[in-house]
Amino acid sequence: MHSLLVCVSALCFCQLCQAGAGIPLCKDCRVNVIYPGEGKPQQQLPENHQIVRIINDYRRITKEQMEIQDEIRQHRLQVKDFNFIAKVKLENVIRCSAALVGPRLLITSSTCFVNKTSQQLRVLFPGGRTFDIDSIVKPDSCPEISLLLLKSEVSEINPIYLCHQDIQLGINASMMMASPDLSFYGRRHTKIISNEVCQTTFFEEDSVFTTSNMMCAMNSMTPDKCATSPGDALLIDHKLCGINIYGFRCFVNELNGDLYINLSKLQPMIGDLIRQLNVKVGN
Template sequence: MHSLLVCVSALCFCQLFEAVNGSGTLCKDCRVNVIYPGRGKIPQQLPENHLIVRIINEYRRVSREEVQYRDEIRLLRLKAKEFSFIGKLRVDNTIRCSAALVASSLVITSTACFSNESPQEIEVIFRNGRTFTVDKIVKPDFCPELSLLHLEVATEIKPIGLCHGDLPLGISASMMMASPDLSFYGRRRTQIISNRACKTTFMEDDSVFITSNMMCALNSVRPEKCGTSPGDALLIDHQLCGLNAYGFRCFANALNGDLYINLSKLQPMINDLIRKLNG
């Protein structure tokens, strides 16, 4: 039965070939060659007069669980590639904050991540454990809440671009979070809300300052779902529009907001500084 199906397929193909070429007879010296591709099998060389090749693949049963597992792995790889610009700062051997790669040798993060550490005490870690040392910390005068870290060696990781233009209240955004070892990325749909909400959220924290360079993004009403850290990214259309300034301060059944440095507003000045520092 198997050989018969192969021959019938070849015959139909030959007839179609001749019909296209205006002839009603089968091609001269028409042959059928069956190839079984698989590991360990030598590729077959075909003579020139073998015009038809019938390829038969080898199949095996795949369980539903295996298909789902493959889909999950594929999704994780896509996320890892999409969010590869996200880094973590290790200060004194402790993962302290997040950061975002904005040029081949520059990351930006929140100034709240540091106290008086020297560049030699800071490392930037990206996915798969790639670690880079820092040789310079820059805190721009136009936004003291923001810090730029210059890496001693440039990376091959694709940096994230900064968004520009106004970010009106109510615009949708993605609040990014990542595990300390960057094995997991979380993304929460959010929107920009009035800074008044953040003033209420951070009211009892004397170390927090809300400036004109900041904006407020809605967080969860459930404190256990609030997992943002200083330096976390706020994305719109996969462009970096905000950088978490202080992390979360969430209360149960409250309108909780996170403060973000408004990179869209500061984009021209930040880009000028990036070009200067990154050469």
């Protein structure tokens, strides 16, 4: 006699092959599938048989419909994985990205809101939710980044964990990007390269400089595909290891690079600031 487990495993295949109702899925099995619907006769179960599944709706879908459903599922996964990404707004204008590292704390680039106060800025999260900023902290030893302390906690969003590892040249990383309204997320696989590449990329801009706290990540050789913004996150092993400082400066057929603050190098300083603010962060 076949086991009940074998019969249940064959359910999906058998339901396509058997058009009738009340037909056992396999010999001597005490399982049935019933297809209810209008115009169908009342279905009687043979003695000692059980209903294991009722099919209420059965229809064919095209390949295009399957692809659309896959895109929707992928987008939902992205929203779940990347919803730590936020946007900093000045009035109704998006200025840069930020990364949620604690229920009330974000890290971003200072270059996108120079000489602005916390009262002038708000933080936008997925779903259109906006939060007021309580204070802006710019560390003296690294003025290129800012910590944004919100007035209230952000619920239902998991902060991104901070990076603690030593970051070497050639290590793989992910550039994170998002549309201004956070309806679309992008990720570019990249690697850490020499800071000399970024010095060449930003050579003609006097206001841009590199320090030992910065690292360079390779961007695209096609300017149309360069889409990073100040405050964008750089992830290594799903942890926040860098914050984009200036955004992209890309040239055709050049080895382009983006400058990021190396958060791993700044761990002692960031830790001290977080303790002073008395807020929780991801480990």
